[in-house]
Amino acid sequence: MTELALEIQGIAKSFDKHVAVRELSLAVPRGAVYGLLGPNGAGKTTTIRMILDIIEPDSGSITLFGRSHKEGGVLDRLGYLPEERGLYKKMAVRDVLRFLAELKGVKRRVADSRIDEWLDRLSLRTPEKDWGTAKIDELSRGMQQKVQFIATLLHDPDLVILDEPFSGLDPINAQALKDTVVELKRSGKTVIFSTHLMDNAERLCDSVCIIARGEKVLDGTVAEVKAENAGRTVVLALDGSGGDALAAVFRDRALVERVDDQSRFFEIEMQEGADPQLLLKRVMETGVRVQRFERVQPSLHQIFLERVGAKGVEAGMTGHG
């Protein structure tokens, strides 16, 4: 039994003249929560669609649980929540869920009992009202998202792929989703999700892969990624706000490379080899009252901005992530 849930080797895909993914390789260990990060148009959705055999890569290979994803039954172990969500509007909730479960090879009777469990769990079935018999278009948006989520997990998949799962979720459903991801991990499942929300990724993921313009920028465990990109970020918090003198300090390119200025709170990227102590001294000399001065590991957000930068985002490339 291989330790990898997913292994991608050198896949590439172009549409017409546009290259969506080029020479992408990555490995997702079993039981991991894996973040696929990148700006819009980076090739996240295209990569996911290739994993699911919805579109064919031009080259490269994809292996799931040590077997080719083309092998019969392998895809049945995957659960997929697409970015653009939707279900048959005129079908009853229970019928839709049963249909999608049967497509994954779940027997009807097994599907039916699991559907009831899930409906209870997400309070779509209460003593007063059973939404299972309602048609999809009678449901509120939040409820439809729940149903879609059930559809993703109903066949008890070993690998769950969520494409931008947090987009369009209200805070309550977003929290429910986070809880479920943690729960899936606890029960030994593997979760891959794509997002451009770095906060969520940082909190949930064991490992991440950042891609931009169809290419891998970096990958590894969150700890590794942070360690590799650490050491040069300093957080400064003030009592009151800084004046022109402070701004002059930040403009010193021998000391500071970049500042995220939030008026009383600053995330400072030091120059390679610059001494933080010197920076603190210079800041004190401007006469401001320092509340907090701390060398920190950069957030994923910082790393992302630094490594991908504004140039990584191609204009007008939306919808095909």
Add this chain to the structure above:
Amino acid sequence: MGKLWVVIKREYLERVRSKWFVIVTLFGPLFFGTIMVLPGYLSVRGMREARVSNVRIIDATGTGLGVRIAQRLVPPQLQASSSAIATVDVVTPAEVPTTEAELLDAVIKRDLVGYLTVDSATISTGRARYAGRNAGSVGETEAIEAAVRAALLSSRIEAAGIDEQTAESLTRLRVNLTAERVTDTGKGGSGLAGAIFGFGVAFLLYISIIFYGQAILRGVMEEKTTRVAEVIMSSVSADVLLAGKVIGVGAVGLTQQLVWLASGIGFWTQRGRIFSAMGIQGMPAISFPSIEPMVLVALVLFFLLGYTFYASLFAAVGAMVGSQEEAQQAAQPVIMLLVFSIIFVQPVMTNPTGRLAEVMSWLPFSAPIIMPMRMTATQVSGWEISAVLLGLLLACAAAIWVSARIYRIGLLMYGKRPSLKELVKWVRAS
């Protein structure tokens, strides 16, 4: 295979359970039966209500021609009731203008439908005058004209020295032509029934293809616009989804046609009772066309292949478009092919052995509609049917091949409708 079955099952059950399917399937035969029977029923009832007999005849001939006409104006079904016989005013030639003026008044007041004037000119040259509210009705004026002709003929025969009885029986001649279709195996039932049956089959095919082809288009478009297609395609390939849809919807169509066929046979075997319940007697005895088993098999094949051909084209259209309006536009070329076939039904029906009928029954896109009609209306050789079926099969394979490619890519493409050039690219790409 198991997944294909799941897709078929959903397509079938969701449609068969729908309100519309139940309504159309149950009331369809009633509707078609009504539009077939109602015109005949109404015309017979119209006759009984004596629109033709509620005319007055002004007879200035002095030969009793008016009475003869009145007798012949009554339709044969209503011979028994004497109230249906028109009144005859026997007048002298001098009284004609005043009587006509009186009756004109009555027509204006709607006491009468019209009046017919016959005089010496009628006897010598056959000229008669009719004035009435129903003068615009071709059928009714023809009936009056025929009655005058028959009455005149009988009075002339009598004048030639033949007695009234003999003259009556000579002119009351009715012709009833039974046309029987001859095929290689001998007589094959009524020619008229064959033509009607062929037309019925062609019409049914056309209706089914339009109806269920559009259902496929809408189904594909729904899956695309609600984005459910992407979830499904993570479980099954686009080809399986397409095949399941075409088969599932086809099965719905077959179910409906079986119900219709059963009620059609029921109607046919009970037609005597139904017509007599409506007060219509003397239905022409039409023998059902004898259909050879091979022809029946060919009919089913034409239906299946024709449906598959158009269904896959409609599916491709559904995958290309993103809205109802776009769908209507993009479906035009496919619908044109169908309409092109159906406008030739009339000429082919009147001349099923002509060159036009032959050519139209060979072309793959019109063959499913025209060939079944030709086949039942006249005899088509076995090798010709086989060749056309083979051609249709090839066309089907090509349509599926092209459509599956468009479908696979189109389902995941949102935004602008593809141009023809892009479509060609899609077909080549996959």
